Amino acid sequence: MKRSVFLLLFGVLSFCQAQSDSGGEETGGDEEHVELFTTPTTKMAAATSDFGYNLFRALGSRETTSNIFLSPISVSAALTQLSMGASERAERQLFRALRYHTLQDPQLHLTLKNLLASVKTPGKGLSIAARLYLARRLRLKQDFFGLVEQQYGVRPKALQGGTKDLKEINDWVSQETGGKVQRxxxxxxxxxPGVNTMSAAYFKGKWVTRFSQNGVMENFQVDGGAPVQVSMMKQDNYPVKxxxxxxxxxxxxxxxMQDDISMFIFLPDAVTSNMTLLEESLTAEFVQDLSMTLLPAKVSLTLPTLRLSYSSDLLPLLADLGLSEWLDNPDLEKISAQPTKVASLHHKAVMETAPEGNQYASATSTLSHLTYRVDRPFLYLIRDEASGALLFIGRVVNPKDLRI
Incomplete structure (x- = not known):
């Protein structure tokens, strides 16, 4: 999906379009389609991202005016493990929701495994936990345990029952996220007697350019309410696109951000918590277009100091992604010969940013007169630029309500 973006630079609005193979020249008719995702890894990243945007929209339609926050790639990882236990028919249904039906990738699981490994390299600051927990009353097929462990390095676990399970799951998630995702x-x-699907993610963002001021308490405008005081990071002459x-x-x-990660912030012109139109526009292709279309500028940047946490059982949302029939009969024949339901799809995402960076903003006697103040409800993405994978997506209407 091609879109046009107006660039705000030096106070002047100038028109800018995403470049095409023809060098950006006018074609006079239908636009020639440009393939943006050309490798198995980038195609997989686009699929997991589009699944994430769809999941985010489904959540947003149910929670229309509140903070929401997800790590779609971790949910994809958990559901893909689950798909390994399904019949061919049920797998096709699940793959369509996960957007894998577009890939035609005979080594799909290996491609996803490699993508997960690439986005979890230490410098990126991302950790993911994804695992299946199976009810002990099921007669489980042991081959399934080994199949998932061989492919993804994590073995599904049979539940014991009672409070032991709660401690077991919480301890494992904490361990996988370096102690950052608690409870x-x-x-x-x-x-x-079903399958409980667990996914969690933690991200500690590190900027390329540091902020000189941090912890400055300023007003954040709230739709329909009085402003709230939140901690802000500030820096003049900050480089952005x-x-x-x-x-x-x-x-x-x-x-x-460091290690080829970036944050996209979508700041509505007015103070509003209703971002339906904006949310509906998001696709992997649109955001890839943006990454090639936005132009460099230096701004006086004011950004909330983000320390966010969000958790939910996402299972009901799968019906909104076309999986109503699958939820009634997920046909997990490779897990157990007994009729087996998916009992839950628990998810928790935690994110932090700090003012530090590995370089300073350019020193100049002339300050930029462009200002970008994120002081009202906004939507944001955290994206791995090398692959195009969507790591986190959130709608922030009141940062105080999202504190860790």
Missing amino acids: FLTKGLPRV MGADSDLSCTIAQIQ
């Missing part, structure tokens, strides 16, 4: 579950699992989309009534900034 993953706060209550016991459903007492049904920037543009404004008149159709979506928002200004977009891409802020570079």
Whole structure:
């Protein structure tokens, strides 16, 4: 999906389009399609991202005016493990929701494994935990345990029952995330003979360019309410890529983080918690277009000091992704010969940013007169630029309600 973006630079609006293979020249007719994702890894990243945008929209439609926050790639990892236990018919249904049906990748599991390994390299600051927990009352097929462990390096686990399971799961998630995701579950699992799918992610963002001021308490505008005081990071002459989309009534900034990670911030022109139009526009292709279309600028940047946590059972959302029939009969024949339901899809995401960076903003006697103040509800993405994978996506309407 090609879109046009208006660039806000030096106070002047100038038109800028994503480049095509023809060098950006006018074609006069239908636009020639440009293949943006050309390798198995980038195609897999696009699929997991599009699944994430769909999941985010489903969650957003149920929680229309509240903070929401997900790590889609970790949910994809957990559901893909689950797909290994399904019949061919059920696998096809699940793959369609996961957007894998577009890939035609005979080594799909290996491609996903390699993508997960690449986004979890230490410098990127991302850790992921994804695992299946199986009810002890099921007569389980042991081959399934070995199959998942061989492919993804994590062995599904049979539950024992009672409070032991709660401690077991919380301890494992904490271990996999370096102790950063605590209290993953706060209550016991459903007492049904089914599969509990768990996914968690932690991200500690590191900027390329540091902020000189941190912890400055300033007003954050709240839709329909009084402003709240939140901690802000501030820096003059901060390098970003920037543009404004008149159709979506928002200004977009891409802020570079270390190890080829970036944050996209979509800041609506008005104070509003209803971002439906913006959320509906998001696809892997649109964001890839943005990464090639936004142009460099230096701004006086003010950004909330983000320390966010969000958890939910996402299972009901799968019906909104076309999986109503699958939820009724997931046909997990490779896990157990007994009729087996998916009992839960628990997810928790935790994210932190700090003012530090490995370089300073350029020193100049002339300050940029462009200002980008993220002081009202906004939507943001954390994206791995090398692969294009969506790591996190969130809607922030009140940062105080998302504190760890």
